[in-house]
Amino acid sequence: MLLARIDRRHQLKWSLMAICVALEVSNPAFALDPASIARSGNGDAATACSSCHGDHGEGLPDNGFPRLAGLDSRYLRTQLEAFASGSRANEIMHPIAKALSSDERQSLASYYSGLIAPKAPQQAVDDDKLIADGKSIALDGIWNKGLPGCSQCHAKLGLGVGASFPRLAGQSSTYIGNSLAAWKDGSRGNDPLSLMAGIASKLDQSQIDAVAAYYGSLPVDQPEGKTP
Numbered sequence: 088m089l090l091a092r093i094d095r096r097h098q099l100k101w102s103l104m105a106i107c108v109a110l111e112v113s114n115p116a117f118a119l120d121p122a123s124i125a126r127s128g129n130g131d132a133a134t135a136c137s138s139c140h141g142d143h144g145e146g147l148p149d150n151g152f153p154r155l156a157g158l159d160s161r162y163l164r165t166q167l168e169a170f171a172s173g174s175r176a177n178e179i180m181h182p183i184a185k186a187l188s189s190d191e192r193q194s195l196a197s198y199y200s201g202l203i204a205p206k207a208p209q210q211a212v213d214d215d216k217l218i219a220d221g222k223s224i225a226l227d228g229i230w231n232k233g234l235p236g237c238s239q240c241h242a243k244l245g246l247g248v249g250a251s252f253p254r255l256a257g258q259s260s261t262y263i264g265n266s267l268a269a270w271k272d273g274s275r276g277n278d279p280l281s282l283m284a285g286i287a288s289k290l291d292q293s294q295i296d297a298v299a300a301y302y303g304s305l306p307v308d309q310p311e312g313k314t315p
């Protein structure tokens with residue numbers, strides 16, 4: 088009698104464990120770690136991040152695919168939420184971010200934030216005057232347009248400050264130019280207090296080209312993180 092009860096309890100325990108294992112296998116939020124989503128996708132519309140953002144999150148400058156390695160994890164997570172909701176409108180990232188669960192967005196943000204990667208090669212902008220004009224906007228702003236220097240918020244050498252002011256060093260001139268254009272045309276509309284929308288609206292195309300060329304010319308200076 089006693090033995091039969093212990094047996095039944097064992098059976099129950101094993102059945103519960105089997106159900107848990109089955110749930111983990113059928114639910115990608117449990118089964119997939121961020122490195123494998125980055126490499127191979129999540130089996131849904133979120134295709135392999137590495138095909139566009141590089142094996143180590145270094146980005147693909149010529150296509151305007153941004154660097155993710157070493158960016159603040161809260162910033163990355165906020166951007167994934169914004170792509171999913173459409174407040175940052177982008178045809179490529181919208182379906183991908185929407186197909187990620189909330190846990191996957193968080194774990195991918197932490198994963199990329201912890202990666203160290205050298206700067207992805209981009210054909211250097213061969214125009215010293217353009218870069219010098221960009222440097223002057225970045226450091227001193229354009230006071231007669233009421234534009235503060237970018238470094239007031241993004242720190243010296245574009246190293247960024249915390250979750251709110253992302254690192255620009257390491258991004259390509261193509262991506263920086265695209266982002267400023269996206270704020271100007273309203274497709275990127277999720278920035279806090281519309282700070283960047285206000286700034287981009289004051290830049291004309293030649294000033295965008297200059298400041299993008301300057302930031303694109305800066306080296307990446309990584310804080311400690313983990314080697315991929």
Ligand code: HEC
Nearest residue numbers: 133134135136139152153163166167177179180183195265
């Ligand atoms: C087919 C190419 C492609 C794939 C695959 C892709 N991305 Fe992107 N991603 C982009 C592009 C293009 C942008 C820039 C969009 C823009 O200009 O607003 C971007 C931007 C981002 C940003 C914003 C970066 C920043 O500095 O603001 C994050 C975060 C991001 N992607 C994460 C991911 C993750 C995580 C995956 C995999 C689940 C992924 N991406 C897969 C093309 C891709």
Ligand code: HEC
Nearest residue numbers: 235236237239240251252253263266277278279282283298
């Ligand atoms: C008053 C503060 C402030 C100033 C000045 C400022 N920015 Fe920003 N910038 C921000 C904030 C906040 C964000 C993050 C927006 C978001 O979360 O969507 C940002 C984001 C960016 C991004 C997006 C980076 C990425 O990874 O997608 C670029 C590019 C950028 N700024 C360029 C510039 C340039 C160029 C200047 C100078 C002309 C400048 N910023 C001046 C506050 C500022």
